[in-house]
Amino acid sequence: MTESTTIRWEQDRSGVVTLVLDDPNQSANTMNQAFRDSLAKVTDRLEAERDTIRGIIVTSAKKTFFAGGDLRDLIRVTPDTAQDLFDGGMAIKRHLRRIETLGKPVVAAINGAALGGGYELALACHHRIALDAPGSKIGCPEVTLGLLPGGGGVVRTVRMLGITDALLKVLLQGTQYNPRRALDNGLVDEIAGTREDMLAKARAYIDAHPESAQPWDRPGYRIPGGTPAHPKFAANLPAFPANLRKQTNGAPYPAPRNIMAAAVEGSQVDFETAEVIEARYFVELAAGQTSKNMIQAFFFDLQAVNSGANRPRGVAPRKVTKVAVLGAGMMGAGIAYSCARAGIDVVLKDVSLEAAVKGKDYSGKLCAKAVAKGRTSQEKADALLARITPTAEAADLAGCDAVIEAVFEDTSLKHKVFQEIQHVVAPDALLCSNTSTLPITALAEGVERQGDFIGLHFFSPVDKMPLVEIIKGERTGDEALARAFDLVRQINKTPIVVNDSRGFFTSRVIGHFINEGVAMVGEGIEPASVEQAAAQAGYPAKVLSLMDELTLTLPRKIRNESRRAVEEAGGTWTAHPAETVVDRMVDEFERPGRSGGAGFYEYGDDGKRVRLWPGLREHFTKAGHEIPFADMRERMLFAEALDTVRLLEEGVLTSVADANIGSILGIGFPGWTGGVLQYINGYDGGLPGFVARARELAERYGERFTPPALLVTKAENGEVFTDAR
Numbered sequence: 001m002t003e004s005t006t007i008r009w010e011q012d013r014s015g016v017v018t019l020v021l022d023d024p025n026q027s028a029n030t031m032n033q034a035f036r037d038s039l040a041k042v043t044d045r046l047e048a049e050r051d052t053i054r055g056i057i058v059t060s061a062k063k064t065f066f067a068g069g070d071l072r073d074l075i076r077v078t079p080d081t082a083q084d085l086f087d088g089g090m091a092i093k094r095h096l097r098r099i100e101t102l103g104k105p106v107v108a109a110i111n112g113a114a115l116g117g118g119y120e121l122a123l124a125c126h127h128r129i130a131l132d133a134p135g136s137k138i139g140c141p142e143v144t145l146g147l148l149p150g151g152g153g154v155v156r157t158v159r160m161l162g163i164t165d166a167l168l169k170v171l172l173q174g175t176q177y178n179p180r181r182a183l184d185n186g187l188v189d190e191i192a193g194t195r196e197d198m199l200a201k202a203r204a205y206i207d208a209h210p211e212s213a214q215p216w217d218r219p220g221y222r223i224p225g226g227t228p229a230h231p232k233f234a235a236n237l238p239a240f241p242a243n244l245r246k247q248t249n250g251a252p253y254p255a256p257r258n259i260m261a262a263a264v265e266g267s268q269v270d271f272e273t274a275e276v277i278e279a280r281y282f283v284e285l286a287a288g289q290t291s292k293n294m295i296q297a298f299f300f301d302l303q304a305v306n307s308g309a310n311r312p313r314g315v316a317p318r319k320v321t322k323v324a325v326l327g328a329g330m331m332g333a334g335i336a337y338s339c340a341r342a343g344i345d346v347v348l349k350d351v352s353l354e355a356a357v358k359g360k361d362y363s364g365k366l367c368a369k370a371v372a373k374g375r376t377s378q379e380k381a382d383a384l385l386a387r388i389t390p391t392a393e394a395a396d397l398a399g400c401d402a403v404i405e406a407v408f409e410d411t412s413l414k415h416k417v418f419q420e421i422q423h424v425v426a427p428d429a430l431l432c433s434n435t436s437t438l439p440i441t442a443l444a445e446g447v448e449r450q451g452d453f454i455g456l457h458f459f460s461p462v463d464k465m466p467l468v469e470i471i472k473g474e475r476t477g478d479e480a481l482a483r484a485f486d487l488v489r490q491i492n493k494t495p496i497v498v499n500d501s502r503g504f505f506t507s508r509v510i511g512h513f514i515n516e517g518v519a520m521v522g523e524g525i526e527p528a529s530v531e532q533a534a535a536q537a538g539y540p541a542k543v544l545s546l547m548d549e550l551t552l553t554l555p556r557k558i559r560n561e562s563r564r565a566v567e568e569a570g571g572t573w574t575a576h577p578a579e580t581v582v583d584r585m586v587d588e589f590e591r592p593g594r595s596g597g598a599g600f601y602e603y604g605d606d607g608k609r610v611r612l613w614p615g616l617r618e619h620f621t622k623a624g625h626e627i628p629f630a631d632m633r634e635r636m637l638f639a640e641a642l643d644t645v646r647l648l649e650e651g652v653l654t655s656v657a658d659a660n661i662g663s664i665l666g667i668g669f670p671g672w673t674g675g676v677l678q679y680i681n682g683y684d685g686g687l688p689g690f691v692a693r694a695r696e697l698a699e700r701y702g703e704r705f706t707p708p709a710l711l712v713t714k715a716e717n718g719e720v721f722t723d724a725r
């Protein structure tokens with residue numbers, strides 16, 4: 001007999017009921033209305049037929065176990081509808097609580113991913129067995145979307161693991177564990193190799209625990225490690241604010257704070273009250289702006305970008321089998337590693353065999369580290385290294401179906417290396433340059449097949465940075481664009497697509513962030529305050545330290561080239577106030593940045609940053625000169641956001657999702673904003689509020705803050721930045 005179609009009821013003769021999650025209308029099970037209705041019915045029936053039931057197994061007929069809440073609903077929650085969310089959430093919690101306290105053993109047979117609400121469902125069971133399926137992930141990643149696990153996840157992990165482990169292993173980082181690591185960290189109780197094995201283990205648990213209950217529903221239960229009054233907790237407590245600070249950098253991320261509050265307050269009261277506390281903190285986050293920003297970026301935009309919203313339609317997907325990487329320096333070595341890790345054969349070419357071997361050694365070091373940390377096996381590491389062939393001979397590039405060039409940033413050198421190899425590689429090989437600034441259209445002039453030439457801009461360090469900016473030159477064909485897109489996905493990175501322009505999107509926009517920070521130093525603001533403002537705005541790197549990393553000479557070179565290009569085209573160059581600061585730092589004080597041993601910071605012999613250079617105060621700082629701290633933070637954020645709108649106007653950017661994702665993953669635009677255009681959408685007062693504030697900044701700090709026409713028009717028309725048509 002079928003109780004409902006979303007949760008299927010299967011009962012065997014021995015009295016074991018298997019609740020099979022199997023939403024007939026979706027590929028994954030989610031917390032939709034049909035599920036809520038089914039859960040209510042199933043709970044009633046379990047209670048009504050309690051005496052005929054020996055135990056309960058919860059599993060799913062889908063690839064994933066349970067996908068949790070529907071983010072399309074959550075992103076629409078407003079303070080006005082928050083109470084409905086609270087009530088709906090409490091209703092589900094009460095059903096789960098009734099099943100949990102039925103007095104019968106309940107086992108979660110986790111057959112696939114159980115993240116967020118999926119894992120919370122499993123937590124309401126007495127015993128968790130995870131199928132060791134490839135790609136299966138378990139955990140509570142809500143914090144990464146600006147939320148907290150509001151389905152009992154905070155309350156139960158605290159009671160199961162103790163407050164310290166619950167916070168550090170599950171709640172504050174949002175780690176997604178594979179089944180083995182979930183077992184090691186206490187998130188599940190057993191793992192199984194096959195579905196049959198999993199179900200057999202579930203039955204064995206039921207046989208052995210006829211009257212199972214949660215530990216916290218047994219007499220004499222105490223939270224492991226004690227409550228906050230317990231010495232162990234007290235010993236850990238001072239670390240939490242520091243941990244929180246480290247995680248948020250002082251930037252406006254409300255979720256970690258609410259998670260800690262829900263955990264600590266909930267640990268001091270009974271289970272039911274703790275669930276209400278958790279729900280209040282959850283609803284507060286869901287109704288706020290940060291979770292909307294983060295859901296938009298890290299769920300919807302990321303999905304749009306990775307699924308190929310920008311990939312030309314109608315071009316058949318193609319995989320690369322052998323790639324030529326030209327230049328085995330910092331970038332080439334990292335690109336070679338990332339390609340080899342994805343199973344692609346790599347020929348790594350430099351001017352000498354020695355230089356190429358050195359580039360391969362970089363992969364050797366990364367592999368050794370991964371093996372030592374247990375992230376890969378020795379066999380896999382050996383196989384990866386065997387795929388990389390270092391060489392100095394062009395002839396070794398025969399048969400390569402893609403080329404990624406990463407030699408020095410010099411147009412004529414890039415032309416030369418492509419000329420050397422264009423007839424050696426496969427006749428239709430995709431031709432890519434990793435230039436970070438040079439216009440792709442001009443670089444393409446160095447090859448015969450300009451339609452197959454494209455920009456593939458990686459970020460440093462390549463093995464860690466998830467983004468690749470694809471740049472379409474004027475003559476780049478759709479086929480090349482689609483193949484470049486496929487290659488980026490093949491190496492498990494996220495591709496954004498932009499049209500050609502000097503500095504493209506990322507290099508150009510990050511320049512505005514840096515310039516704004518440097519300009520503030522030039523105005524006489526205390527440099528340490530400038531650094532603090534960047535951190536509190538949520539930037540992962542402080543602005544002056546980032547400038548030192550990039551070196552002061554490189555942006556100066558780029559700026560001079562840009563100025564020449566503008567003037568040659570008959571235009572007038574508008575100097576940025578940062579320019580004189582950079583010029584003085586390089587020419588007068590000989591401080592070209594970290595690689596030169598001195599920049600805005602002082603560096604020790606080991607290259608480590610020591611402190612801000614005291615000379616900055618002497619030469620630039622005006623004692624007592626202060627501007628509002630909010631202005632300092634917003635000048636950096638606005639400078640980037642306003643230029644992004646100009647890039648949309650100029651047609652360099654064609655998608656809002658690309659701008660948001662590219663800004664967060666590529667150039668460290670703060671994640672709490674949801675990306676550089678979502679920051680404008682979500683600004684206090686919406687687009688009109690943003691425009692008004694930009695005008696205020698323009699009046700105080702210069703015309704560069706004047707809002708572009710596109711922004712003003714959208715604000716006037718009540719629109720937001722969106723790809724939705």
Ligand code: NAD
Nearest residue numbers: 327328329330331332350351406407408409434435436460
């Ligand atoms: P690098 O100086 O570390 O490496 C360049 C390598 O190219 C050197 O090993 C050099 O020997 C080699 N080379 C020079 N001439 C060659 C030739 N004729 N044939 C083969 N190899 C040759 O430079 P990098 O930082 O790896 O940058 C390489 C490219 O990537 C540049 O275009 C740069 O703008 C771009 N890029 C750099 C970064 C970054 O953060 N460093 C980020 C994105 C893109």
